[in-house]
Structures are given as C-alpha cells and as structure tokens.
Amino acid sequence: MTEATQPIQRRAIALVSGGLDSMLAVKVMQEQGIEVEGVNFFTGFCVEGHTHAIRKKDQEKQKRNNALWVAEQLGIKLHIVDISEEYKDVVLNPKHGYGAHLNPCLDCKIFMVNQATLMINKARELAGDRGFDFIITGEVIGQRPKSQRKETMPIISQESGADDRLLRPLCARNLPATLPEREGWVDREALYDFSGRNRKPQMALAKRFGLEEFAQPAGGCCFLTDESYSNKLADLWKARNERRYELDDIMLLKVGRHIRPQPHYKLIISREEGENRFLEGYRYQFTSITTVSCPGPLALVDGQFHSDEELAQAAAIVARYSKGRVMDEVTLEIRQPDGVARQVTVAPAHPEAVLPAWNVG
Amino acid sequence: MNDTVHELDVRRLLCPMPVIKTQNRIRTLATGDTLKVVCTDPGALNDIPAWCRINGHEVLETGEQGNEVFVVLRVGEDNGALF
Numbered sequence A: 001m002t003e004a005t006q007p008i009q010r011r012a013i014a015l016v017s018g019g020l021d022s023m024l025a026v027k028v029m030q031e032q033g034i035e036v037e038g039v040n041f042f043t044g045f046c047v048e049g050h051t052h053a054i055r056k057k058d059q060e061k062q063k064r065n066n067a068l069w070v071a072e073q074l075g076i077k078l079h080i081v082d083i084s085e086e087y088k089d090v091v092l093n094p095k096h097g098y099g100a101h102l103n104p105c106l107d108c109k110i111f112m113v114n115q116a117t118l119m120i121n122k123a124r125e126l127a128g129d130r131g132f133d134f135i136i137t138g139e140v141i142g143q144r145p146k147s148q149r150k151e152t153m154p155i156i157s158q159e160s161g162a163d164d165r166l167l168r169p170l171c172a173r174n175l176p177a178t179l180p181e182r183e184g185w186v187d188r189e190a191l192y193d194f195s196g197r198n199r200k201p202q203m204a205l206a207k208r209f210g211l212e213e214f215a216q217p218a219g220g221c222c223f224l225t226d227e228s229y230s231n232k233l234a235d236l237w238k239a240r241n242e243r244r245y246e247l248d249d250i251m252l253l254k255v256g257r258h259i260r261p262q263p264h265y266k267l268i269i270s271r272e273e274g275e276n277r278f279l280e281g282y283r284y285q286f287t288s289i290t291t292v293s294c295p296g297p298l299a300l301v302d303g304q305f306h307s308d309e310e311l312a313q314a315a316a317i318v319a320r321y322s323k324g325r326v327m328d329e330v331t332l333e334i335r336q337p338d339g340v341a342r343q344v345t346v347a348p349a350h351p352e353a354v355l356p357a358w359n360v361g
Numbered sequence B: 001m002n003d004t005v006h007e008l009d010v011r012r013l014l015c016p017m018p019v020i021k022t023q024n025r026i027r028t029l030a031t032g033d034t035l036k037v038v039c040t041d042p043g044a045l046n047d048i049p050a051w052c053r054i055n056g057h058e059v060l061e062t063g064e065q066g067n068e069v070f071v072v073l074r075v076g077e078d079n080g081a082l083f
C-alpha cells in the first residue's frame, strides 16, 4: 500500500453567541468536515452575565449560559474571552454610529471579528497547520437593519483585518467567494444564500440538523439593543457629566428598579429575591438602605445625599416598595460601604409622590 | 501524579467571569494538575463543569460551603494555551 498524503484537516473558529444562527453556521461547517472551535466574547452587556448573576438556584436549568450550552450540543470547544475593558471604546466612540438604541452593532462586529483574527493569527504562528485557517459567523444578510446588510459585510471583513478568511456559511452564496471557498476547503455549492428577516430558512435548516431546542433572542445578543437599558446608560452619563462606565455600573443597570429623585443620586431597588442577592454583593461599594421594621427590598444609593432631607426622602421611597407601604411608619437602616449604619423612621412615600419622571429606563 | 492542588479564588465575581478566570488559569497549568476554584456565584456550579466537559477537563468534585461553592478539576490533555 502506498502512503497517501493526508489532506490537512482544516480548522475554523466560530463566533458563538448562543443563538440559533451561529449554531447553524457551525453545523454547516461540521457537515463539510471542518473542525470547529468556538469563541464567545464577554462585553459586560451580555444577557448571560445578568441572568446568571441573579438567577435563583432552582431556576438554573432555564437560565443556563447559552454559549456553553450551544458548544456542548455542537460538540465543540469554547473559549470565552473577556473583552469588557477594550470594548468600552466601541460603546463610547463607535465609528459607524449606533443602531436603534445604544447598540454599536457594526463596530461591535468589526471588533469581535478582529479579536478572532488576532486569535487565529497567533494560533497559526504557534501551531502552524494545527492552528486555525478561517473564521465563521452566523451572520445573514438583511437580518439586522444596521449591521447585517449587504454593504456592511465587506466592511466587517476589511476593517476587522480578517479579509477573505471570514466566511458566513448561511449567506456565503450571496457574497464573493472567500479563501476557504476558493481553496476548496469548503464547497461553496453546499453553503447557503439566506437573506432578509424571514426566519423560515433557518428553522427548516435547524429541523434538518435535528436541532429542536435553541435560544431565539428577540432583539440582539446584548442589552444595548434594549430601550430601557439604553435609557439607563444615557442617564448614567448625564448624571456624571461624562460618557464613561465601569463594569460594575453596567452590571447594575441590568438589575432592579432605578429611581432618580435628584440629579446627584439614584436608587437601585431590588424587585425580587434574586436581585436582592445580586445587590447584596455591592454593599461594600455603595451606601445601602434596608427595612428594619418589616420585610422589604434592598436598595443601593448611587451618588450622594446633599442633606438629611434627601436621605429621608430616599428612605421613604424604599419604604414605599416594602411590605410596610400601608403602615404609618417604617424603620430603615442606612449603611455606608464601611459598615457604619444609622436608622431612620419615616412615613412611606405616597405612590404619587414617586414621580414618573424619576423612573429611569 | 502531581499532588499539589492549585487554588483559584473567584469569590464575588459574577458569571461568566469565574469561567473565564478558570480557563485562563488552566492555560498556565499542565495536564494532570488539580485546580480548586472557589466562587460565590452559584451559577458557577453549572457553568464551570459545563465548560470543563466541553474542553476536556475532568471535574473531580463540586460542593457548597455556606455561601460559597467550589469545583475541583483535573486539567485535561489540551490546556488551551494556543490562545
């Protein structure tokens, strides 16, 4: 028997968001014999971080981390990369602007594909043919008004530096052939030409692959596509007189009822047990308010009180969301981050006294 | 066999940070090494084992201690250092 030269096993890195499209893109590649590994980027705005942090223990099943779950279904490795620090520049200064809310989708895609490009370049340098040959995404032309249009596809390829090493298996046939197609690593004829917002082709493909359970995020893959969330972020920048944020800020915007009675302080009031536990972890960074004379929520104070009247006003608002809302008086404890605490007794605020304009979001 | 148990403290970090820190720590360890990860986010009890299954690391033990949870794992063949 003569020794045939083994064809090189081609390998791709897939951007895995946890949604159906990236799942299908991976399946299509696997069907063509490509070995795929996934990468998932943590921006701080991801829906996962939130659902995980505040989930109750008995709800773990529904609130799984979708990217991990998807990787397990697909049988691929998953690398999770924390880009939260570098990502700030994407959110604060998007070259291509925002979508409907504060979602910088086009810049975000360029940034993520660029990160993946750096990863495959590094891996190729370190491991040669055991590295990665190209990148795939689940993008579909026309799916998202801002970032997934026919004109934006080449922009993402070019500005990310991935160029023709970026393949979108679900709409590749609507686009010029990429390196993997030209080199014959993948068969262009067996790729797809999906376009538009109609999800039927994806559903049919999911069925063909026997995928029954998958997450279908309504808007986008992150909180920045959410109107209420974007309003809270804009409010934060306005209150601070500058556009900047820390990771804790944007995590806290995902949780609780946000009420700003004064420009210089805001209350973040928990709405249920899970949020309570989540906010609990921030009591060493923020002044917090809890009820003493009856069960009630935990509230964090983001900002400073300028007077005792303001402190009493805040306490009255928190009391209004406690079990003692119908009582004449409620006693609350105001605790500083260093643990020093004092108690106040106030009449719960009238529902009308909490002005609708104070509600952020 | 290497008996040292490496420790990783990811207390107070929220998912998916405990998973990311675990992954990054594993890149510095060798096949067969043991790592104990201590967390306060109960979600890590789900996510770290899931991440280990996907990436070929063996979970030896998981548990809860008061407000904390922990996962003990053994580093598999590929520590992911390519990235």
Ligand code: SF4
Pocket: A103, A104, A105, A106, A108, A109, A147, A220, A221, A222, A223, A224, A225
């Ligand atoms: S929805 Fe969020 S994560 Fe998805 S592309 Fe837009 S900005 Fe990026």
